[in-house]
Amino acid sequence: xxxxxxxxxxxRMIAAGQISAQPEIIPEQIQPASLDLxxxxxxxxxxxxxxxxxxxxxxxRLAEFEMHQIDLTQGAVLEKGCVYVVPLMEVLDLPEGIxxxxxxxxxTGRLDLLTRTxxxxxxxxxxxxxxxxxxxxxxxxxxxxxxxxxxxxxxxQIRFRDGQAVLSDDALRAxxxxxxxxxxxxxxxxxxxxSVDLKPDxxxxxxxxxxxxxxxxxLDRIGEYDPAEYWExxxxxxxxxxxxxxxxxxxxxxEAVHIPPEYAAEMxxxxxxxxxxxxxxxxxxxxxxxxxxxxxxxxxxxxxxxCHEAPFVLEHGQVVGRLVYEKMAEVPEQIYGAGIASNYxxxxxxxxxxxxxx
Numbered sequence: 001x002x003x004x005x006x007x008x009x010x011x012r013m014i015a016a017g018q019i020s021a022q023p024e025i026i027p028e029q030i031q032p033a034s035l036d037l038x039x040x041x042x043x044x045x046x047x048x049x050x051x052x053x054x055x056x057x058x059x060x061r062l063a064e065f066e067m068h069q070i071d072l073t074q075g076a077v078l079e080k081g082c083v084y085v086v087p088l089m090e091v092l093d094l095p096e097g098i099x100x101x102x103x104x105x106x107x108t109g110r111l112d113l114l115t116r117t118x119x120x121x122x123x124x125x126x127x128x129x130x131x132x133x134x135x136x137x138x139x140x141x142x143x144x145x146x147x148x149x150x151x152x153x154x155x156x157q158i159r160f161r162d163g164q165a166v167l168s169d170d171a172l173r174a175x176x177x178x179x180x181x182x183x184x185x186x187x188x189x190x191x192x193x194x195s196v197d198l199k200p201d202x203x204x205x206x207x208x209x210x211x212x213x214x215x216x217x218x219l220d221r222i223g224e225y226d227p228a229e230y231w232e233x234x235x236x237x238x239x240x241x242x243x244x245x246x247x248x249x250x251x252x253x254x255e256a257v258h259i260p261p262e263y264a265a266e267m268x269x270x271x272x273x274x275x276x277x278x279x280x281x282x283x284x285x286x287x288x289x290x291x292x293x294x295x296x297x298x299x300x301x302x303x304x305x306x307c308h309e310a311p312f313v314l315e316h317g318q319v320v321g322r323l324v325y326e327k328m329a330e331v332p333e334q335i336y337g338a339g340i341a342s343n344y345x346x347x348x349x350x351x352x353x354x355x356x357x358x
Contacts, residue, residue: 001162001329001330002162002163002164002165002327002329003161003162003163003165003326003327003328003329003330004033004159004160004161004165004264004326004327004328004329005033005098005159005160005161005162005329006032006033006287006328006329006330006331006332006333007030007031007032007033007332007333007334008330008332008333009160009329009330010030010035010160011030013160017093018092018093018094018095018098019035019090019091019092019093020090020091020093021038021089021090021091022089023089025090029154031157031286032264032286032287032288032332032334032335033159033264033284033286033287033328033332034157034158034159034284034286035090035157035158035159035160036105036154036156036157037088037089037090037102037117037136037138037154037155037156037157037158038088038089038090038151038152038153038154039072039086039088039089039138039149039150039151039152039153039154039155040072040086040087040088040089040151041071041072041073041151042069042070042071042072042086042087043069043070043072043076043078043084043085043086043140043149044062044066044067044068044069044070044084044085044086045066045067045068045069045070045082045083045084046062046065046066046067046083046084046085047065047067047083048065048083049083049139049141050065050118051118051122051123051124051125052118052119052120052121052122053121053122053123054121054123055121056120056121057120057121057134058085058118058119058120058122058135058137062085070084072086072149072150072151073150073151074150075148075149075150075218076148076149076150077146077147077148077149077216078140078142078146078147078148078149079142079146080142080143080144080145080146081141081142081143082141082142083139083140083141084139084140084141085118085137085138085139085140086137086138086140086149087135087136087137088117088135088136088137088138089151089152090136090158091134091135091136092128092132092133092134092136093133094128094130094131094132094133094160095131096130096131097130097131097162097163098130098131098160098161098162099127099128099129099130099132099160099161100127100128100132100158100159100160100161101126101127101128101158101159101161101266102116102117102126102127102128102136102156102157102158102159103126103156103157103159103266103283103284104116104155104156104157104283105154105155105156105157106302106352107219107352107353107354108155108156109283109304110250110302110304110351110352111142111144111145111147111217111352111354112142112143112144112145112210112248112304112306113140113141113142113143113145113147113155114139114140114141114142114143115138115139115140115141115155115156116138116139116156117136117137117138117139117156117158118136118137118138118139119132119134119135119136119137120134120135121134125139128158136158138155138156140155143248143306144210144214144248145210145214145216145217145230146215146216146217147216147217147218147219148216148217148218148219148220149219150219150220153219153220155219157284159264159266159284161326161329162329165326165327165328165329166324166325166326167263167324167325167326167327169188169189169190169191172186172188172191172192172325173186173188175260175263175325176188176192179258179260180258181257181258181259181260181323181325182255182256182257182258183255183256184255187319189322190322190324191268191322191323191324191325192265192322192323192324192325193319193321193322194253194255194257194267194301194303194319194320194321194322194323195253195254195255195317195318195319195320196251196252196253196254196303196314196315196316196317196318196320197251197252197253197254197300197316197349198236198239198240198241198251198314198315198316198317199239199316200349204235204236204237205233205234205235205349206234206235206236206241206251206252206349207233207234207241207249207250207251207252207349208227208231208232208233208234208249208250208351209231209232209234209244209247209248209249209250210230210231210232210247210248210249211229211230211231211232214229214230215229215230217230217354219354221354222353222354223353223354223355223356223357224354224356225354225355225356226355226356227351227355227356230355231250231351231355234249234251239315239316239317240313240314240315240316241313241314242311242312242313242314243305243307243311243312243313243314244307244311245307245308245309245310245311246306246307247306247307248304248305248306249303249304249305249306249307250302250303250304250305250349250351251302251303251305251314251349252300252301252302252303252348252349252350253300253301253302253303254316254317255300255301256290256299256300257285257289257290257299257300257301257323258289258290258291258299259285259286259287259288259289259290259291259325260287260288260291261287261288261291261328261331261332261335262287262327262328262331263287263325263326263327263328264284264285264286264287264325264326264328265284265285265289265323265324265325265326266283266284266285266323266324266326267283267285267301267321267322267323267324268283268321268322268323268324285301285323286335287328287331287332287335288332288335291335300348300349301321301323302349302350303320303321305320
């Protein structure tokens with residue numbers, strides 16, 4: 001069963017106690033190729049982001065970096081610009097050979113809510129070693145907006161794999177020839193290239209930029225916030241924009257992306273030398289994303305972009321990221337968009353689900 005483990009295998013792992021939680025895992029957490037992770041009841045405000053490091057526990061390091069603790073049971077605000085560590089409800093007891101990778105959920109990334117998973121003994125963010133036994137923690141750093149959180153909220157997700165099943169460039173080309181992965185020419189180099197759309201079919205709106213001084217966003221409130229209170233529209237008539245240092249943007253890919261049900265994908269940075277910016281906070285693409293049979297023909301990839309030290313000119317069609325495809329160990333019983341309340345199937349340029357669409 002080499003490859004990314006599908007939903008039905010996750011259910012078997014839960015039944016076997018390899019993934020456990022208190023309270024018990026609910027069906028809504030199980031996605032086609034990942035498991036949503038839930039916030040626990042307490043947060044630690046810490047002085048700085050950290051990794052546990054070899055032979056040390058997160059609790060050890062919390063004693064070193066803790067500023068104060070926050071009870072989340074009645075809801076609490078995580079302030080913009082601060083770093084928090086929250087124990088997650090889920091605990092792992094992985095078999096040898098099964099490893100995991102975590103990532104922010106789509107709505108989390110679109111709020112510029114940096115959320116990474118750390119583990120006891122961990123030396124990398126979001127990477128869980130084969131055979132790991134122990135708790136999971138979310139490091140949360142709101143970058144653009146302060147947010148109201150409660151126990152049980154699902155800000156990040158975890159994907160399990162048995163062995164390595166990343167497609168080579170040759171395999172990607174063969175797959176694209178058989179089942180087109182993008183509409184148009186595929187740029188394939190260490191994955192499938194992803195470019196930015198700055199020449200929309202109609203109008204001049206190409207993205208949104210987070211406003212610097214806004215109110216709190218309650219993550220339980222869906223479709224309730226006025227985008228104009230939190231975002232500035234980004235428009236262009238010449239197919240280019242200048243990214244401002246420190247600013248956060250929501251843009252969209254030029255390509256409509258397709259993830260066949262037998263595969264999963266993860267977005268990765270393109271090249272550090274390309275420019276002074278980072279693309280992607282939420283990088284998982286589930287089996288069936290953009291799949292016509294699941295109502296997703298024409299699904300674009302939303303780009304979460306933060307500019308770094310220098311202003312940077314971004315131009316239409318510039319490659320800004322790449323999708324790394326992996327084989328699934330089995331086709332999931334349910335794919336993205338097919339009756340599982342997927343928020344972003346068939347999407348174009350779109351803010352997170354918390355904002356009104358009209």
